[in-house]
Amino acid sequence: MAEVEMDPELALGLFEEGATLVLLGVPEGTELGIDYNTWQVGPRFRGVKMIPPGLHFLHYSASNRPDRGGEVGPRTGVFLNLKPRDIRLARWDGAEEDLDFSNSQEEEVERVRAGLRDLDRFLGPYPYGTLRKWVSLTDRMTEEGVRSLQPLSGKICAFAQVLPELALRHTQDRLEQNLPSYDSECHSMQEGLERLPKMKQRPGTEMRFSEIPKQNYPEGATPAQITRCSMDLSYALQCVIDRYYKQDPQQILGELQFAFVSFLIGNVYESFEHWQKLVNLLCRSEEAMQRHLSLYLNLISVLYHQLGEIPPDFFVDIVSKDNFLTSTLQEFFSFAAGPDVDATLRKRAEKFKSHLTKKFRWDFEPDPEECAPVVVELPEVVTLD
Incomplete structure (x- = not known):
């Protein structure tokens, strides 16, 4: 993340009152951003500092061996409502390729707060050049509103996470559902599609938008x-x-x-x-x-x-x-x-x-x-x- 030129007095005030995201273990080459900005993580990256209080969207995409031209995975995001001088701590879960905020203990957060000045050189500053644009896109959103709309998991994923409706691991399981076995010959594309298991979205990952009525008129309308x-x-x-x-x-x-x-x-x-x-x-x-x-x-x-x-x-x-x-x-x-x-x-x-x-x-x-x-x-x- 590139350093941003800023008035020293303003920078000091933002450092003292702004929120900080400490993100440990994020692999080099990961695509990570906050609000309207996205970067590629470098070897010294440990988080983002001087974040203005309010609602923000942290998003990231795992990279598959960027040193060899690997592809970037689908984006995952999480909304965070940050308070003045707030510190949020998360660790990268290599198995899930995801940031985990759940295991941050209060004592550990306080240790991070005490050593924040030593950590400062590893933190990228929030890019204030796009703050006005971000606020204009989110000024009607509230923490309560976001909580009611986002998935229960708290994670917003670009691709839906799905599971098979039925666990049909063996041929006998498929026969009991009147489905052909996997090793039987397939004669057409349609038949092949019918053999695929029916999928459903993983519980807790669904968006919870308002339901718009399918019927535009009241019951008994003329x-x-x-x-x-x-x-x-x-x-x-x-x-x-x-x-x-x-x-x-x-x-x-x-x-x-x-x-x-x-x-x-x-x-x-x-x-x-x-x-x-x-x-x-x-x-x-x-x-x-x-x-x-x-x-x-x-x-x-x-x-x-x-x-x-x-x-x-x-x-x-x-x-x-x-x-x-x-x-x-x-x-x-x-x-x-x-x-x-x-x-x-x-x-x-x-x-x-x-x-x-x-x-x-x-x-x-x-x-x-x-x-x-x-x-x-x-x-x-x-x-x-």
């Missing part, structure tokens, strides 16, 4: 209500708020940020899919814009910072798939321009629309053909004389 709830998702959004965020509806923005960061930095594709669902739910809820004004004023700010971080290499291709963002935001801007919408929200939405049009050259104007009435051709009626 056809007119079903049509309205399909065009305006406010009912489904209110169901999510009532179930998960009744005390503070704005906390759904924390979940939106958690999903975005888990994908952007944690590389969890499931998180992108959930972010996409939340954006769709929030942007297509016209009635909710009047009911939850402050939520929507802050939603624009959250989306502004998130869309500003779309990397041009891979993320923009995913976002552009099926024109998801432009079509979703087109509806949002259309709803926000309505006469019953608060003037402040209407003005802020218009500025956001202009910003996106200028930056990405996205066209949010509706296609005239989409607005034209749909002509339904009825089948010819044959009468019997």
Whole structure:
């Protein structure tokens, strides 16, 4: 990790009040980072110092013999809520290729604290140049919110950890489940796929996102209500708020940020899919814009910072798939321009629309053909004389 030039007085204050991560035994060549920054671990690395108090995301990927051009493994991350002068101690578990925070004893942490100045030369400073960007992506997230959304294991893994639903180790086990034995001849790819064991995600490693209703309308709804709830998702959004965020509806923005960061930095594709669902739910809820004004004023700010971080290499291709963002935001801007919408929200939405049009050259104007009435051709009626 490269040293960062910093005002000496500021550096001293950060050293005294900032948090410290002491990470022992991390193999040389491991890819490790915190928040928006990633490095390759060198031989002297022992951790990160001068970390500003607050919520941070530590992430790392094991490397397979980097001295011989080995590949980097999938990313694992953990959210940490750090206090002023906090010290967190973890050791590298070579068998699991993972950082273990669980065995840190209070006495050992205090010994580390007492010898912190001697350890200083082995600690890399937190890169403050990207702190503002990190805060803008996480300012709605809370420690409690993260705890409720992340896996019970506390670890966020880029690839799902799976186990076979049934332990079919022997031929007899497969015969009892009416499955062919492994040594029998396979005649097609489909047959080969059917022989593979069914997998399930390892308990405790699943993300715990809010469940979005599959049915957008209330039970017993009339056809007119079903049509309205399909065009305006406010009912489904209110169901999510009532179930998960009744005390503070704005906390759904924390979940939106958690999903975005888990994908952007944690590389969890499931998180992108959930972010996409939340954006769709929030942007297509016209009635909710009047009911939850402050939520929507802050939603624009959250989306502004998130869309500003779309990397041009891979993320923009995913976002552009099926024109998801432009079509979703087109509806949002259309709803926000309505006469019953608060003037402040209407003005802020218009500025956001202009910003996106200028930056990405996205066209949010509706296609005239989409607005034209749909002509339904009825089948010819044959009468019997």
